Amino acid sequence: MAVPVAFFALFFAWPVASIVERGLRVDGVWQFGRFGETLSRPEILDVLWFTLWQALASTGLTLLIALPGAYVFARFDFRGKGLLRAVVTVPFVMPTVMVGTAFLALVGRGGLLDELWGVRLDTTVWAILIAHVFFNYAVVVRTVGGLWAQLDPRQEEAARVLGASRWKAWRTVTLPALAPSVAAAALMVFLFTASSFAVVQILGGSTYSTLETEIYRQTVVRFDLTTAAVLTMVQFVAVGVVLAVHARTVRRRETALRMVAPEEAARRPRGIGQWALFAGVLLSVALLIVLPLGVLVERSFATSHGYGLDYYRALQTPDPSGTFLVPLLDTIGNSLRYAVVATLIALVIGGLAAAALTRRAGRLVRGFDALLMLPLGVSAVTVGFGFLITLDEPPFDLRASWILVPLAQALVGVPFVVRTMLPVLRAVDERLREAAAVLGASPWRAWREVDLPLVRRALLIAAGFAFAVSLGEFGATVFIARPDSPTLPVAVARLLGRPGELNYGQAMALSTILMVVCAVSLLLLERLRTDRTSGEF
Amino acid sequence: MLSIEDATVRFGERAVLDAVRLDVAEHEIVCVLGPSGSGKSTMLRAVAGLQALDGGRVLLGGADQAGVPVHRRGVGLMFQDHQLFPQRDVGGNVAFGLRMRGAGKAEQAERVRELLDLVGLPGAERRSVAALSGGEQQRVALARALAPRPRLLMLDEPLGQLDRGLRERLVVELRQLFGRLGTTVLAVTHDQGEAFALADRLVVMRDGRIAQSGTPVDVWRRPASEFVARFLGFDNVVAARVTGGVAQTVWGKVPVPDGSPEGERRLLVRPGGVRLVAEGPVWTVESRTFRGSHAVVRLRPAEGPALEAELPLREAPEEGARVGVEFRAEDVVVLGDDTP
Numbered sequence: 001m002a003v004p005v006a007f008f009a010l011f012f013a014w015p016v017a018s019i020v021e022r023g024l025r026v027d028g029v030w031q032f033g034r035f036g037e038t039l040s041r042p043e044i045l046d047v048l049w050f051t052l053w054q055a056l057a058s059t060g061l062t063l064l065i066a067l068p069g070a071y072v073f074a075r076f077d078f079r080g081k082g083l084l085r086a087v088v089t090v091p092f093v094m095p096t097v098m099v100g101t102a103f104l105a106l107v108g109r110g111g112l113l114d115e116l117w118g119v120r121l122d123t124t125v126w127a128i129l130i131a132h133v134f135f136n137y138a139v140v141v142r143t144v145g146g147l148w149a150q151l152d153p154r155q156e157e158a159a160r161v162l163g164a165s166r167w168k169a170w171r172t173v174t175l176p177a178l179a180p181s182v183a184a185a186a187l188m189v190f191l192f193t194a195s196s197f198a199v200v201q202i203l204g205g206s207t208y209s210t211l212e213t214e215i216y217r218q219t220v221v222r223f224d225l226t227t228a229a230v231l232t233m234v235q236f237v238a239v240g241v242v243l244a245v246h247a248r249t250v251r252r253r254e255t256a257l258r259m260v261a262p263e264e265a266a267r268r269p270r271g272i273g274q275w276a277l278f279a280g281v282l283l284s285v286a287l288l289i290v291l292p293l294g295v296l297v298e299r300s301f302a303t304s305h306g307y308g309l310d311y312y313r314a315l316q317t318p319d320p321s322g323t324f325l326v327p328l329l330d331t332i333g334n335s336l337r338y339a340v341v342a343t344l345i346a347l348v349i350g351g352l353a354a355a356a357l358t359r360r361a362g363r364l365v366r367g368f369d370a371l372l373m374l375p376l377g378v379s380a381v382t383v384g385f386g387f388l389i390t391l392d393e394p395p396f397d398l399r400a401s402w403i404l405v406p407l408a409q410a411l412v413g414v415p416f417v418v419r420t421m422l423p424v425l426r427a428v429d430e431r432l433r434e435a436a437a438v439l440g441a442s443p444w445r446a447w448r449e450v451d452l453p454l455v456r457r458a459l460l461i462a463a464g465f466a467f468a469v470s471l472g473e474f475g476a477t478v479f480i481a482r483p484d485s486p487t488l489p490v491a492v493a494r495l496l497g498r499p500g501e502l503n504y505g506q507a508m509a510l511s512t513i514l515m516v517v518c519a520v521s522l523l524l525l526e527r528l529r530t531d532r533t534s535g536e537f
Numbered sequence: 538m539l540s541i542e543d544a545t546v547r548f549g550e551r552a553v554l555d556a557v558r559l560d561v562a563e564h565e566i567v568c569v570l571g572p573s574g575s576g577k578s579t580m581l582r583a584v585a586g587l588q589a590l591d592g593g594r595v596l597l598g599g600a601d602q603a604g605v606p607v608h609r610r611g612v613g614l615m616f617q618d619h620q621l622f623p624q625r626d627v628g629g630n631v632a633f634g635l636r637m638r639g640a641g642k643a644e645q646a647e648r649v650r651e652l653l654d655l656v657g658l659p660g661a662e663r664r665s666v667a668a669l670s671g672g673e674q675q676r677v678a679l680a681r682a683l684a685p686r687p688r689l690l691m692l693d694e695p696l697g698q699l700d701r702g703l704r705e706r707l708v709v710e711l712r713q714l715f716g717r718l719g720t721t722v723l724a725v726t727h728d729q730g731e732a733f734a735l736a737d738r739l740v741v742m743r744d745g746r747i748a749q750s751g752t753p754v755d756v757w758r759r760p761a762s763e764f765v766a767r768f769l770g771f772d773n774v775v776a777a778r779v780t781g782g783v784a785q786t787v788w789g790k791v792p793v794p795d796g797s798p799e800g801e802r803r804l805l806v807r808p809g810g811v812r813l814v815a816e817g818p819v820w821t822v823e824s825r826t827f828r829g830s831h832a833v834v835r836l837r838p839a840e841g842p843a844l845e846a847e848l849p850l851r852e853a854p855e856e857g858a859r860v861g862v863e864f865r866a867e868d869v870v871v872l873g874d875d876t877p
Binding site: 429431432434435436437438439440441442443445446449450453454 | 585586587606607608609610611612613614616618620622623624633634637638681682685
């Protein structure tokens with residue numbers, strides 16, 4: 001427990017606190033008056049209002065589109081289910097920069113819709129909302145669908161026999177059982193969309209600004225640290241409230257439900273209604289998820305003189321404009337190296353935290369549990385910038401060190417590791433360890449013989465998620481990655497920020513490569529996954 | 538072999554084990570019988586070292602076990618719900634304890650085969666434990682506990698989760714098996730049938746204390762207190778004043794065996810000791826239940842609690858019949874003080 005606490009204190013609390021202090025304390029005096037002042041500026045209010053309503057709208061839209069999907073995955077049995085499940089999860093593990101890029105390729109200037117019908121949605125709120133649905137579809141399908149698949153259908157049958165109509169049985173039996181998990185999924189989606197950075201940055205242009213992009217703009221462009229600090233505090237409080245609510249719903253979800261093996265409840269679709277629903281979900285997946293990914297790939301090959309590998313070839317040569325000091329292809333190696341180190345850190349820290357949380361209970365520990373989730377919702381920009389100003393002097397002079405990037409990335413990986421490992425570790429029956437001890441196994445041997453084999457799968461899944469989110473981390477990395485070794489998402493964002501067909505094409509090509517890396521690691525994970533031991537994601 | 542000396546375990550204010558003393562001799566099978574919450578499982582866990590003592594000590598083979606960790610005590614424990622390792626097959630489960638002791642592969646395989654033969658599952662080494670029935674799991678758990686040749690084998694509700702028929706068959710098999718192997722056994726159960734069939738000696742527990750200890754026949758014939766009597770399923774308990782070989786009760790005069798303690802007492806009349814006669818105060822037959830070779834008749838007196846009588850089928854009267862009652866002294870027990 002001490003190690004994770006120290007890790008979070010040093011690499012999360014300290015940088016964030018330093019930034020806030022720098023912004024709010026002038027000449028040794030706390031300027032709390034700045035809160036009211038900043039929060040009454042109309043443009044800031046606009047930002048807050050937009051952040052809130054776009055997050056709510058994104059969450060609502062995601063639930064609307066993804067809940068039927070959750071039902072289909074939970075209750076229908078069809079060929080290629082595993083593959084389809086992997087496909088809908090690809091966006092979630094994709095770097096948000098790529099999500100933005102994919103939608104830019106679909107609805108942006110010179111995008112597919114622009115070419116076909118002259119429709120452009122970038123710089124409209126619709127692009128942002130749809131991209132958020134794309135990104136969070138999997139959260140709903142996995143959280144709600146995972147539970148739904150294990151709900152005993154005989155409960156509903158019992159209600160039917162007692163005289164409830166099909167709809168009424170669903171509403172009175174299934175819905176209440178699902179409600180906590182729907183709420184939990186909605187809160188996660190809300191959190192992700194409220195703190196969404198890269199998507200809004202790329203698709204929103206200068207028209208739309210959320211809390212997160214505003215913090216970035218205030219910090220980097222205007223260097224108004226006071227405003228940034230106030231906004232960070234606002235975000236911090238809001239996220240804290242959301243997490244507290246989330247923790248409550250998660251605990252409620254642990255109420256006893258009748259569970260069955262997922263295979264038992266799944267049937268082939270029957271009747272016109274079910275087939276229509278099935279087709280509708282497939283269509284929405286095709287339009288919403290496969291199409292953007294497909295367009296991204298297509299654009300990476302579409303050069304001015306027909307399809308070719310030009311953009312990919314250009315990645316191998318040093319950048320003529322001098323923005324990048326190394327061939328762009330090297331960014332893949334950088335990204336992978338950073339992500340591997342970040343994954344290891346996240347596994348060690350998250351594993352220790354999960355082990356500590358399993359063994360102990362109590363308010364303090366539960367508080368720590370919630371605290372671990374904070375980095376998911378608190379501005380990565382603040383964390384990244386905080387790293388720069390706090391970790392630049394002995395004993396932690398890490399500013400010039402490559403380890404800074406994986407440290408920041410591990411911060412967002414840890415919550416995933418904890419969330420994945422915790423349910424599995426909690427499910428290991430203490431008496432199995434006792435049985436091993438009575439048979440002559442020392443405590444360490446008992447852990448190796450009993451716990452490890454049971455959590456190995458979860459450990460791999462956790463590693464996969466940590467790897468994917470580390471690979472895609474953008475908000476903090478953009479600050480601290482050194483110019484001679486940028487990561488892939490940073491490179492893509494820079495390319496998109498510059499004019500010219502070659503830059504655009506190269507961004508698409510890089511994104512495609514990253515997407516393939518993510519998809520392959522995900523497919524490997526999917527093979528390991530069973531719904532029973534998978535935790536919350 | 539095993540000596541428990543004044544063992545005390547407290548959960549908060551409550552003493553789950555309250556200064557318990559118990560000795561188990563080599564090759565003896567001792568069954569601890571008690572309702573749930575009486576502290577019997579805690580006693581096993583304390584002997585295994587899974588539960589720290591708040592007072593007293595546990596000796597195995599004469600050596601104090603304080604400070605000896607669980608895995609060095611050399612005892613076997615069969616858990617209530619078996620706790621087979623789900624990720625290992627049957628052979629892997631049975632061999633676990635041998636592996637922990639560093640036994641060679643050949644020795645492990647040999648011993649596993651031997652034990653699976655012994656518990657009646659020959660050739661099951663490669664089967665998955667998830668595919669086993671409840672009875673088979675129980676056998677594997679037993680084989681796993683026996684494999685390292687523990688000096689003391691402890692069983693926690695060994696047959697608790699099995700259905701009645703299987704339980705009755707297995708308990709006989711277990712007794713024969715332990716007799717053949719010379720195993721020292723300490724078992725706990727809440728099922729009196731199981732305890733009586735298995736044990737050389739019975740220990741009845743209540744609220745963390747030992748209420749009675751003795752051979753099954755002793756305990757059955759002379760329950761020490763109303764608690765033990767009721768726990769064994771006897772309901773014919775009534776207040777009595779014992780003087781000169783006769784007890785005065787609301788049921789009338791009841792003869793008691795010679796040498797019974799005198800004074801204000803509780804009295805047990807075993808249902809077999811009730812006979813129907815023509816004269817005397819009138820009892821009404823409230824119900825009649827057939828139990829195979831005999832019938833149990835519930836008799837309602839003019840006042841006082843109902844009385845159960847065990848009668849041969851031919852003699853059992855109709856419901857609603859009016860009869861007189863007589864008691865046989867050898868089926869009457871004057872109970873000891875009930876406060877534990």
